[in-house]
Structure formats: C-alpha cells, structure tokens
Amino acid sequence: MPQIGSFTLLLGLALSVYAFAAGLFAIVRNDDRLSETARRAGIAVFLAVTAASGILVYAAFHNDFSVAYILHHSNRALPGAYKFAALWSGQEGSLLFWCWLLAAYGLVLRLRHKVDTRLVGHASMIMSAVQVFFLVLVNFAAHPFALVTGAIPADGNGLNPLLQYPEMVIHPPMLYLGYVGMTVPFCFALAALIMKYPGEKWIHITRRWTMVGWLFLTCGIFLGSYWAYRVLGWGGWWGWDPVENASLLPWLTGTAFLHSVMMQEKRGMMKVWNMWLIFSTFLLAIFGTFLTRSGVVSSVHAFAESNIGPYFVYFLALTFATCMYFYVRNRSHLESEHKLESLISRESSFLFNNVLLLVAAFAVLWGTLFPVLSEWVTGHKVTVGPPFFNKVNIPIALFLLLLTALGPLLAWRKTSTESLRKNFAIPAAIALAVGAVLVAMGYIKPWVDMSYFYSLMTIMLSVLVAATIGSEFIRGGLVIARHNDSNVFFGMYQLTRRNTRRYGGYVVHLGVIVTMIGFAGVAFYQNTEQELGFGDKMAIGPYTLVCRSYTQDDKPNFSSEWAILDIYKGGKQITTMYPEQRFYKASGQPATIVANRSTVMEDLYLVYTGKNPENGRPIIKAHLNPLVWWIWAGAHLILVGTIIALMPNMQAKRKKPSAGDGQARAPAEAKAENQAAVEAGGD
Amino acid sequence: MKIARKIFHRWAMGLLLVSALLLMGASGDPQGQRFDRLGHNLMCQCGCGQVLLECNHVGCSTSEQMRKEMKLAMARGDSDDVILAGFVGKYGPTVLSAPTTTGFNRVAWIMPVVIFLAALGAVVLVVRAWKKRKPKDPGSSGGTPPEELDEFRRRAREETAL
Numbered sequence: 001m002p003q004i005g006s007f008t009l010l011l012g013l014a015l016s017v018y019a020f021a022a023g024l025f026a027i028v029r030n031d032d033r034l035s036e037t038a039r040r041a042g043i044a045v046f047l048a049v050t051a052a053s054g055i056l057v058y059a060a061f062h063n064d065f066s067v068a069y070i071l072h073h074s075n076r077a078l079p080g081a082y083k084f085a086a087l088w089s090g091q092e093g094s095l096l097f098w099c100w101l102l103a104a105y106g107l108v109l110r111l112r113h114k115v116d117t118r119l120v121g122h123a124s125m126i127m128s129a130v131q132v133f134f135l136v137l138v139n140f141a142a143h144p145f146a147l148v149t150g151a152i153p154a155d156g157n158g159l160n161p162l163l164q165y166p167e168m169v170i171h172p173p174m175l176y177l178g179y180v181g182m183t184v185p186f187c188f189a190l191a192a193l194i195m196k197y198p199g200e201k202w203i204h205i206t207r208r209w210t211m212v213g214w215l216f217l218t219c220g221i222f223l224g225s226y227w228a229y230r231v232l233g234w235g236g237w238w239g240w241d242p243v244e245n246a247s248l249l250p251w252l253t254g255t256a257f258l259h260s261v262m263m264q265e266k267r268g269m270m271k272v273w274n275m276w277l278i279f280s281t282f283l284l285a286i287f288g289t290f291l292t293r294s295g296v297v298s299s300v301h302a303f304a305e306s307n308i309g310p311y312f313v314y315f316l317a318l319t320f321a322t323c324m325y326f327y328v329r330n331r332s333h334l335e336s337e338h339k340l341e342s343l344i345s346r347e348s349s350f351l352f353n354n355v356l357l358l359v360a361a362f363a364v365l366w367g368t369l370f371p372v373l374s375e376w377v378t379g380h381k382v383t384v385g386p387p388f389f390n391k392v393n394i395p396i397a398l399f400l401l402l403l404t405a406l407g408p409l410l411a412w413r414k415t416s417t418e419s420l421r422k423n424f425a426i427p428a429a430i431a432l433a434v435g436a437v438l439v440a441m442g443y444i445k446p447w448v449d450m451s452y453f454y455s456l457m458t459i460m461l462s463v464l465v466a467a468t469i470g471s472e473f474i475r476g477g478l479v480i481a482r483h484n485d486s487n488v489f490f491g492m493y494q495l496t497r498r499n500t501r502r503y504g505g506y507v508v509h510l511g512v513i514v515t516m517i518g519f520a521g522v523a524f525y526q527n528t529e530q531e532l533g534f535g536d537k538m539a540i541g542p543y544t545l546v547c548r549s550y551t552q553d554d555k556p557n558f559s560s561e562w563a564i565l566d567i568y569k570g571g572k573q574i575t576t577m578y579p580e581q582r583f584y585k586a587s588g589q590p591a592t593i594v595a596n597r598s599t600v601m602e603d604l605y606l607v608y609t610g611k612n613p614e615n616g617r618p619i620i621k622a623h624l625n626p627l628v629w630w631i632w633a634g635a636h637l638i639l640v641g642t643i644i645a646l647m648p649n650m651q652a653k654r655k656k657p658s659a660g661d662g663q664a665r666a667p668a669e670a671k672a673e674n675q676a677a678v679e680a681g682g683d
Numbered sequence: 684m685k686i687a688r689k690i691f692h693r694w695a696m697g698l699l700l701v702s703a704l705l706l707m708g709a710s711g712d713p714q715g716q717r718f719d720r721l722g723h724n725l726m727c728q729c730g731c732g733q734v735l736l737e738c739n740h741v742g743c744s745t746s747e748q749m750r751k752e753m754k755l756a757m758a759r760g761d762s763d764d765v766i767l768a769g770f771v772g773k774y775g776p777t778v779l780s781a782p783t784t785t786g787f788n789r790v791a792w793i794m795p796v797v798i799f800l801a802a803l804g805a806v807v808l809v810v811r812a813w814k815k816r817k818p819k820d821p822g823s824s825g826g827t828p829p830e831e832l833d834e835f836r837r838r839a840r841e842e843t844a845l
Contacts, residue, residue: 351809352806358802359798362798363795367795374791381776382783382788383778383782384781386781392795613744
C-alpha cells in the first residue's frame with residue numbers, strides 16, 4: 001500500500017504541473033479547450049491526493065509500521081479517532097493533509113467555474129502553482145510514505161499524549177482549513193490583478209471566500225485555546241507561543257481585509273490596500289507554516305526540525321516577487337474612484353481600524369522574530385514572552401474596541417460632530433456608569449495594578465460597543481416593527497435577514513466584546529498548590545476542596561490515577577471533581593487531565609500535578625479563573641455572526657394593500673423602502 | 684439639554700481624573716502579588732517554554748527549584764532587580780520572559796511604538812492630502828457642510844421609512 005500511496009502523490013504532482021502549465025498556455029493563447037483540460041486536471045488532483053490521504057489513514061488503522069510516519073505517530077492500542085487524527089499529527093502527514101485541503105478547495109472552485117470562467121481559469125492556474133509547491137514538499141522533502149529501514153517494530157511509538165484529546169481531533173483541521181482557505185482569495189485577487197479584471201465582481205467572490213477562511217481560522221484559534229486550557233494544565237488559554245502567534249498573523253490581516261473591502265465595494269477606494277492585504281494574509285499563512293516547521297523559532301507546539309525551511313523561503317520569495325511584478329505592471333488598474341472626504345466618517349474609521357490591526361500584526365510578528373534578530377545582532381538569544389505581547393497589544397486592542405464602538409455611528413463620507421455626539425452620548429453614559437458601579441462596589445480597583453486598570457477599560461469599552469450595536473438593532477427593528485405591526489424583536493430579526501452582512505457583522509462584534517470581557521478576567525486569576533492527603537482541605541476563593549480519596553485505573557493505551565475531591569462553597573457540598581494524571585504506555589510520557597467546573601462567573605480548575613518525590617504525597621494545583629466562560633461564549637457568537645453574514649439577504653415582502661390604500665405601491669417604491677429599512681441607522 | 688450635557692461632561696472628566704490619580708498613587712504590593720509578578724517575569728528552564736509559574740510539566744523539578752530560589756531571595760530581602768539579576772547570572776538572559784530595556788533589547792520595545800505612531804501619522808497625512816484634492820465624481824458632496832448632509836439623510840430616512 002505505501003507504494004501505491006507514493007504513486008498517487010507523484011500522479012497528483014504531475015497533474016498539478018499539467019493544470020498549471022495548461023492553464024497558463026490557455027490564458028496566453030486564449031484557448032478554451034486547453035483551459036478545460038487544465039480544469040479537469042485540477043479536479044483529478046483532488047482524486048489523487050484523496051487516494052494518498054486515504055492510504056495513509058488505512059495504514060494507521062491497519063498498524064502498518066513499515067511506514068515510518070505511522071511508526072512514529074501511532075500504536076496498536078491507540079483509539080480509532082486518534083489513529084485518524086494521526087494524519088495531521090506529524091510533519092509529513094500534516095503537509096499531506098494541507099495538500100488534500102488545498103485540492104478540496106480547488107475542487108469547489110473548479111466545479112463553480114461558471115461564476116466567471118475566465119476569472120476562475122486564472123485563479124485555478126495560480127492555485128495549481130501553490131498545489132505544485134506543496135506536492136513537491138510531500139514528494140521530495142517530507143514524504144509521508146517513507147519506509148522504515150531494517151526490521152519492522154511490532155508496535156509504534158504512539159501519538160504525543162498532548163494530542164490525545166477530542167479537541168485535538170478537530171482543532172488542526174479547522175486551523176488548516178483557515179490557512180489553506182486564505183489561498184482562494186489570494187488566487188482570485190492575483191488573478192484579477194493579472195487580467196485587470198473590470199468591476200468589483202471579483203471582490204464579492206473574494207470576500208465570501210475570505211469570510212469562509214476567516215471563520216475556519218477563528219474556530220481553529222479558539223479550539224486551540226480551548227485545548228491549551230483544558231489539556232496543558234497551566235490554567236491559561238493563550239501563551240503567545242510562536243505557533244499561536246503564527247495563526248494570529250493571517251487572522252489579523254484577514255480581519256483588516258474584511259473591513260476595508262467594504263470601502264472598495266461601497267466607494268471604490270483602497271483597491272491597492274485591499275490587494276496587498278489579501279497578498280499579505282496568504283504570505284503570512286505560509287510564513288506561519290514556515291515558522292512552525294523550520295525550527296527558526298523554538299516553540300512547544302512546533303514540529304520536529306526538518307530541512308523543509310528553505311523550500312518555504314524560496315516559495316515565499318517567489319510569491320512575493322510575482323505579486324510585486326503584477327502590481328507594478330498593472331497598478332494603474334487599482335486607482336481609487338473616490339477620495340476620503342472627512343476624518344469623521346465611516347471610511348476613516350475603517351482606515352484607522354486597518355492601521356491598528358496591522359500594527360498589532362506587526363507587533364506580534366516583531367515579538368516572535370525578535371529572539372532571532374537579537375541573536376543575529378548581539379550573539380545572545382533573548383526570550384520574548386507574554387509580558388511583552390501583553391504590554392504592546394493590550395493598548396492596541398483597547399483602541400480597536402473604541403473604534404468598534406464608534407464605527408456604527410459614523411456615516412459614509414462625512415458625519416457632523418454634533419450627530420456623533422448625539423448618538424454617542426447615551427452609550428458613553430452607560431459605559432461610564434457601568435465602570436463607576438464596578439469601582440464603587442469594589443469589584444475592580446484600577447489603582448492597585450495596571451492589569452486591573454486594563455480590565456476596567458476593557459469592560460467599559462465592551463459595554464460601549466454593546467450599547468452602540470444595541471441601539472443600531474433597536475432603531476432598525478423599530479422601523480420595521482412599525483411597518484409590519486409587529487414587535488421590535490421580530491423587527492430586529494427581519495432587519496438581520498434583510499442585511500445579513502451588516503447585522504451578522506454586528507453579531508460578530510458582540511461576540512468579540514463578550515470574548516474581551518472574558519479576557520478582562522485574567523487580571524483576577526488566582527491559584528494555589530498543596531499536598532493533599534486523605535481528608536486534607538485546601539481553600540481557594542469561596543471554595544474549599546476536601547480530598548476524599550485517590551483511585552487508579554489501567555487501560556490498553558494508558559494507566560491513570562485520579563484524585564476524588566469534594567468541593568464545598570458556603571459550607572455546602574456543591575460537586576465532586578476528579579483531576580487525573582495519565583501515563584501513556586507507548587510513548588512513556590505522563591499527561592494531566594484537568595477537572596474543570598465552569599460557571600458564568602468563574603472556573604474552578606483543578607490539576608493533579610503529581611506526587612512529592614520526598615514523601616510520595618499527591619499534589620493538587622487549584623486555579624480560580626474568573627470569566628473564562630465568556631471567552632467560549634464569545635467564540636460561539638462570532639461563529640453565529642459569521643454564518644449570518646455569509647447567508648444571502650432576504651428580500652422584503654411588499655405590504656398587501658389595504659382597502660384604504662387605493663392602489664398597491666410601485667415595486668420601485670417597495671425596493672426603496674426595503675433599502676431604507678436596511679440602511680436605517682446611519683449608512 | 685445643554686445643562687445636562689455640561690453636567691455629563693464634567694462628570695465624565697471628573698471620573699477620568701479620579702481614575703488617573705488613583706492609578707498614579709498605586710497602593711502597596713503584598714508578598715503574594717510580588718511572588719506572582721516576579722514569577723511571571725521569569726521563564727521555566729525545564730524546556731517547556733512557559734512562564735515559570737505556568738510550567739505544566741508533571742512533577743517538574745526545575746520549576747520547583749526555581750520557585751524555591753525565588754522565595755529564598757525574597758525572604759532575604761533582595762530587591763526585584765537583584766533577584767532577576769541573580770536568575771540571569773545563573774540561567775542566562777533567556778530566563779527573563781521579556782526583553783530588558785537596555786542595549787539592543789530596547790529596540791524590541793521601541794519598534795512597535797514607532798510603527799504605531801508612524802502609521803497613525805501616515806493615515807492623518809493621507810486623509811489630509813485626499814481632502815485637499817478636488818472630488819473626482821460629480822455626485823460628491825462638494826462644499827455641502829456635514830450638518831446639512833446629516834439633515835438630508837435624516838429627511839431621506841423619514842420620507843422612505845417603512
């Protein structure tokens with residue numbers, strides 16, 4: 001079977017090369033038949049790479065340890081789901097998975113070629129070039145079907161214990177779907193630039209694809225955080241690790257694009273900016289992959305060091321040069337149709353939003369690469385850890401929150417300061433009142449520590465955003481409710497259905513602020529650690545933990561030991577929790593299974609950290625983490641908002657003429673009404 | 684309405700002023716908070732790549748040892764700088780979780796601020812340059828003051844409201 005796998009990969013490469021070359025010649029010669037063969041070859045690439053991926057999964061399920069990849073990432077006792085996940089658990093397999101996702105995106109793109117055959121033909125050719133690069137990698141640099149030399153071991157080394165969690169089965173595919181998804185808008189953008197595509201149709205197609213990629217990337221990032229929180233046992237969810245940062249970089253530029261693209265659609269502005277934002281997003285996705293896999297920066301998440309780094313450097317350089325060449329050649333095509341008229345306008349809020357997102361991306365990139373730069377300049381490596389990233393990025397995030405609050409209140413072109421003040425006064429008063437109450441009640445003492453001050457500001461700005469978005473929904477909902485003789489909630493539902501993009505976007509913003517409130521809780525995290533024998537007690541916040549017992553278990557894949565802890569609050573037992581420690585037999589590595597009791601206000605997070613080597617007594621570490629629930633709730637809202645924004649708009653139904661109306665209103669009038677309802681609120 | 688707005692303005696300014704004053708006069712730092720702060724300024728050296736107080740290695744003896752050293756130094760009455768310098772002396776500069784503000788390390792802190800200010804300045808300059816140019820499209824607002832535009836928008840909404 002491994003030989004068939006290798007053959008299918010070579011076949012996939014040959015087909016990709018053909019799809020690229022034939023696509024290129026078809027464009028040069030304007031040959032539709034050749035273009036069609038290129039399209040079909042692109043579809044066939046999907047079949048070949050699917051076969052290769054299937055064969056690797058088959059090898060994992062059949063314990064074929066003659067394949068080095070399976071030997072290093074699986075073992076006989078590994079549960080089925082993790083054998084499947086082994087596909088993306090190591091360097092070679094994950095690159096193959098990347099190829100497969102790229103081929104799958106390519107399949108969708110090529111099947112939908114009738115959207116615009118010429119544009120899709122160009123985009124498909126560019127996508128084939130990217131596919132060639134990744135297939136070269138898996139064929140010649142990181143071969144997933146490489147065979148074991150010498151005697152074949154009876155059992156495999158097993159999967160890294162940290163990866164044996166349900167979240168890890170879905171987190172990498174989501175992240176890769178996001179990374180790879182950014183290839184599609186890149187291909188469309190470059191295609192539009194190459195062919196000097198007239199009009200903005202390409203940007204509509206690109207925006208939708210970018211949203212899909214952004215959605216997956218967002219889900220991947222949150223799932224990664226959730227995994228880090230529930231599995232790594234350090235009580236946090238984001239460590240500013242280089243690999244985490246690598247996922248954040250394209251997310252930040254992708255977010256900037258999703259905002260600034262509106263200026264191109266509505267006002268024909270920022271065409272160069274948008275083009276380069278999409279190019280940057282793709283380049284950063286590739287750069288992130290390079291960081292993770294080349295060993296340039298040290299990370300707990302990184303794959304083993306390998307020789308694939310130079311491949312990525314050449315590919316990045318070639319991609320950048322291609323983008324720059326076509327930009328210089330065709331830049332006249334990207335001239336703005338309108339100019340920005342006022343600093344107080346929706347356009348300038350998008351501009352500042354973009355600047356802040358890009359500065360944040362720069363700060364993350366800079367902090368990630370500074371250890372390398374420092375070593376190069378001074379000969380000494382330094383660590384750039386959470387304190388640096390927090391100090392630099394929190395103020396930027398607060399500015400962004402302020403802009404998120406201001407944005408919906410600003411009209412396109414110009415807004416008078418009087419109008420802004422009028423719309424801003426009530427939300428600002430609500431935010432200030434909430435801040436004052438929090439301080440007066442003693443919940444937050446901003447003078448004690450800068451982190452408390454940041455928390456207070458985050459909560460106040462989040463309330464401000466919620467108030468401005470709430471007023472937008474209510475205002476628009478009331479207009480429709482008046483027209484339909486319905487209530488305001490139905491009006492808001494109708495409003496959202498009629499302009500899914502705008503109101504879906506607001507729901508995403510709500511999700512962001514809910515998440516930010518969760519982030520604000522970090523300042524109040526506390527933890528304690530104690531040896532806990534039978535009947536011993538430990539206290540954290542309002543909770544008292546009483547050790548009832550310890551127990552053991554033995555399974556084919558691992559042996560484990562649990563602590564059984566009764567949890568009391570206010571003198572009453574509220575639950576029993578079971579923090580666990582596992583010892584994985586194949587890899588010989590220990591791992592912790594966190595016990596977490598999550599409520600809206602706080603998480604009680606318990607880790608069984610091991611035994612004191614001197615006296616053999618078990619040690620329990622307890623964390624009390626306020627507001628973590630809000631982070632995951634916000635992530636769900638972001639997901640819902642993005643799905644809403646991806647849905648097509650519903651057309652407004654015309655009101656049936658009543659007897660007194662005389663005659664039905666003209667369709668144009670109804671359309672204007674619909675538009676007015678959609679636009680109610682400042683556009 | 685004007686009086687209410689004035690009161691609101693004064694109240695908001697007062698609140699901001701009080702917050703700033705309270706922030707400047709930060710209160711004392713108990714030992715627990717000091718341990719927490721110092722522990723977050725150091726990296727665990729066991730190879731986990733995590734902040735000292737957040738090392739998640741099961742039964743990590745390195746982080747345990749480092750914590751003991753820190754507690755000992757605190758009990759001796761060493762200042763924060765002395766404690767951190769002691770760790771740098773023993774484990775090397777990578778033990779600090781963030782670059783210092785000396786030598787080349789200063790560049791790490793300065794660059795994001797420089798880029799931030801440069802980007803904001805560039806945006807303001809670009810907007811001003813754009814504003815000075817004559818609008819290209821005949822349908823643009825030209826010299827209509829924004830107050831008037833807002834009034835037109837309000838009327839348009841009223842007249843086309845459902």
